[in-house]
Amino acid sequence: MLEIKGLKVDLEDEEKTILKGVDLTVEAGKVHAIMGPNGSGKSTLSYVLSGREGYKVTGGTATLEGEDILDMEPEERAAAGLFLAFQYPVEIPGVGNMTFMRTALNSQRKARGEEEMSAADFLKLVREKAATLEMSNDMLKRPVNVGFSGGEKKRNEILQMAVLEPKMCILDETDSGLDVDAMKLVSQGVNALRDAGRGFLVITHYQRLLDHIKPDVVHIMSEGRIVKTGGPELALEVEKNGYADIKAEVA
Amino acid sequence: MALPQAKQDATEARLAALSLPDAAGWSKVAREDALARLRAAGLPQRRDEYWKFTRPDTLVEAEAPKAAVFESDETEMFDDVDRLKIVFRDGVFDAEASDNLSLEGVKIDRLAEAGQADIHWAKDLYGALETNGQTPVARPLATLNTAAASDGVLIHVTGKASKPINLIYHHESETSDAILHHVIKLDAGADLTVLENGPAAARFNKVMEVDVADTAAFHHVRTQGRDHERRAVTHIFARLGRESAFKSFTMTANGVLTRNECVIELTGDDAIAHVAGACVGDGDFHHDDTVFITHDAENCESRQVFKKVLRNGAVGVFQGKILVKEGAQKTDGYQISQSLLLDGDSEFLAKPELEIYADDVACSHGSTSGAIDEEALFYLRARGVPRSIATDLLTLAFLAEAVEEIEDEGLRDGIVARLEGWLVRRRG
Numbered sequence: 001m002l003e004i005k006g007l008k009v010d011l012e013d014e015e016k017t018i019l020k021g022v023d024l025t026v027e028a029g030k031v032h033a034i035m036g037p038n039g040s041g042k043s044t045l046s047y048v049l050s051g052r053e054g055y056k057v058t059g060g061t062a063t064l065e066g067e068d069i070l071d072m073e074p075e076e077r078a079a080a081g082l083f084l085a086f087q088y089p090v091e092i093p094g095v096g097n098m099t100f101m102r103t104a105l106n107s108q109r110k111a112r113g114e115e116e117m118s119a120a121d122f123l124k125l126v127r128e129k130a131a132t133l134e135m136s137n138d139m140l141k142r143p144v145n146v147g148f149s150g151g152e153k154k155r156n157e158i159l160q161m162a163v164l165e166p167k168m169c170i171l172d173e174t175d176s177g178l179d180v181d182a183m184k185l186v187s188q189g190v191n192a193l194r195d196a197g198r199g200f201l202v203i204t205h206y207q208r209l210l211d212h213i214k215p216d217v218v219h220i221m222s223e224g225r226i227v228k229t230g231g232p233e234l235a236l237e238v239e240k241n242g243y244a245d246i247k248a249e250v251a
Numbered sequence: 252m253a254l255p256q257a258k259q260d261a262t263e264a265r266l267a268a269l270s271l272p273d274a275a276g277w278s279k280v281a282r283e284d285a286l287a288r289l290r291a292a293g294l295p296q297r298r299d300e301y302w303k304f305t306r307p308d309t310l311v312e313a314e315a316p317k318a319a320v321f322e323s324d325e326t327e328m329f330d331d332v333d334r335l336k337i338v339f340r341d342g343v344f345d346a347e348a349s350d351n352l353s354l355e356g357v358k359i360d361r362l363a364e365a366g367q368a369d370i371h372w373a374k375d376l377y378g379a380l381e382t383n384g385q386t387p388v389a390r391p392l393a394t395l396n397t398a399a400a401s402d403g404v405l406i407h408v409t410g411k412a413s414k415p416i417n418l419i420y421h422h423e424s425e426t427s428d429a430i431l432h433h434v435i436k437l438d439a440g441a442d443l444t445v446l447e448n449g450p451a452a453a454r455f456n457k458v459m460e461v462d463v464a465d466t467a468a469f470h471h472v473r474t475q476g477r478d479h480e481r482r483a484v485t486h487i488f489a490r491l492g493r494e495s496a497f498k499s500f501t502m503t504a505n506g507v508l509t510r511n512e513c514v515i516e517l518t519g520d521d522a523i524a525h526v527a528g529a530c531v532g533d534g535d536f537h538h539d540d541t542v543f544i545t546h547d548a549e550n551c552e553s554r555q556v557f558k559k560v561l562r563n564g565a566v567g568v569f570q571g572k573i574l575v576k577e578g579a580q581k582t583d584g585y586q587i588s589q590s591l592l593l594d595g596d597s598e599f600l601a602k603p604e605l606e607i608y609a610d611d612v613a614c615s616h617g618s619t620s621g622a623i624d625e626e627a628l629f630y631l632r633a634r635g636v637p638r639s640i641a642t643d644l645l646t647l648a649f650l651a652e653a654v655e656e657i658e659d660e661g662l663r664d665g666i667v668a669r670l671e672g673w674l675v676r677r678r679g
Contacts, residue, residue, distance in 0.1 A: 103640065105635075107636045
């Protein structure tokens with residue numbers, strides 16, 4: 001599904017290398033987790049994959065189902081099936097949540113040469129998905145993320161994921177700012193989307209999210225590289241011993 | 252103080268080029284008075300402080316600069332609204348295209364006709380609110396209008412008008428120079444909505460005097476056409492009585508030069524004045540909103556909400572003032588003027604002012620210019636929305652605060668559709 005080879009990335013405005021050669025393959029149907037200390041490059045990886053400005057790729061490749069995504073515009077990557085759930089979802093005053101989601105869905109469909117979804121079908125789809133995430137009609141009507149609590153913003157991200165049905169989902173620190181109940185809701189939302197045709201890359205600092213979203217593979221990232229890869233037990237090891245041990249081990 | 256010679260010459264040159272109406276009847280006095288006031292004040296010139304950001308030359312010079320007539324492919328504004336139409340072509344009343352000027356709860360006359368009578372209700376108002384509005388800042392183009400207006404409508408509202416009155420201004424001649432003057436009087440408890448649309452002429456000078464009596468309500472929504480080369484200077488002078496409401500919204504798309512002045516005096520307690528505008532300009536576009544709101548009574552509320560979208564060197568100007576007089580306690584004044592600059596070539600010049608002589612008031616003002624929010628843009632694009640559509644969504648969102656000042660949902664939707672159309676036509 002997602003194949004990253006030797007990816008090297010600098011910050012555009014300063015001479016600073018963030019990713020120093022990342023290799024990672026996420027297969028369809030699998031959930032991969034990336035853990036790592038702050039500043040290890042986890043979020044940068046998610047931004048570079050989704051096409052955020054401010055980064056310069058100096059080496060390596062990233063493909064989605066064999067297609068090079070690094071040369072695509074962010075909207076083309078989305079239409080190709082890539083989805084990034086933001087660590088900090090953006091508030092957009094004046095743009096209604098429903099208008100936003102419908103525009104996004106139909107833009108993607110149009111880009112893929114598919115028929116646009118009618119207003120009625122769209123409403124039905126969103127209502128159904130929103131119900132499982134316990135999102136009220138009011139939250140759907142309000143401007144995008146405006147006045148939402150931290151947990152509501154993250155639920156809104158998962159709602160968009162459910163509506164857009166991407167092939168490859170990247171979740172960037174989705175657990176940050178969530179209490180236990182919100183984490184359960186969000187995890188349920190994610191787990192409901194687990195599917196043989198869909199890949200997940202879950203970026204997190206802590207192990208606790210992985211109690212709810214069980215990963216198949218866990219990677220440890222440190223200083224711009226994947227330094228260790230293992231099964232779910234690796235996350236527990238980190239939880240117990242911290243990152244220092246692993247860093248020492250691979251150094 | 253004697254006028255500078257240059258100013259005096261410019262004023263006389265303009266007057267010489269005008270064919271002043273053969274004044275008779277009640278309007279004669281008001282017109283002669285205006286002419287004298289105009290000669291004393293002189294027409295605005297480039298160095299006048301109040302015209303610091305907008306060059307008045309082409310509004311003042313004897314001949315109106317040519318303006319090509321724009322052929323719009325859109326349906327006529329407000330044509331889905333049940334309204335009474337009053338049509339002017341290059342400032343000339345078109346009886347055939349207009350509806351019968353009769354409406355329940357309203358009496359409508361034309362200035363060109365009723366002005367010649369000996370007695371008319373408008374006698375006490377025509378030029379009176381305009382005269383009031385000349386202090387502390389002179390507005391000589393409005394005085395010129397009072398002296399020289401060729402026509403206009405005199406609307407007396409005694410109850411709740413059964414439908415809106417729509418003043419429609421067609422522009423058909425490249426050299427037309429139209430001067431219209433409307434007077435609207437709302438009796439206590441009366442209610443009227445006035446819609447205005449169209450560019451009117453190559454050069455348009457319009458004054459609207461609105462007297463809103465106690466507990467009356469006046470709503471106003473206007474659009475100024477899509478002609479690129481037309482010029483307009485408009486003034487609204489409003490006086491508000493106790494518990495009355497005045498709400499005005501203007502949308503401007505295109506137009507090489509527009510100066511919209513709005514002068515409001517809150518004279519009765521508990522009155523409300525909202526004035527808002529959304530303008531979108533691309534290239535050769537200069538739009539100036541100049542607003543002056545005077546609080547002279549207690550517990551009144553005023554809002555000024557102006558948003559400007561500018562690209563390719565377009566220029567936006569905002570001069571807005573809230574004056575709170577002594578004794579106008581519990582005043583709630585709000586003023587915001589913002590521009591969205593879609594590129595580095597465009598410019599927004601703002602002069603927000605507060606002058607307060609009462610101690611128990613809440614007044615705030617803010618003015619910003621900025622570009623599209625890159626964070627929001629990326630968020631939308633990361634969800635699959637192409638850059639151009641995402642930019643338009645964010646632009647409409649930026650304009651929303653001003654557009655939401657329109658109370659009527661149908662009228663509001665109509666304005667949003669026009670703004671959207673303007674943006675879509677410019678998508679890359």
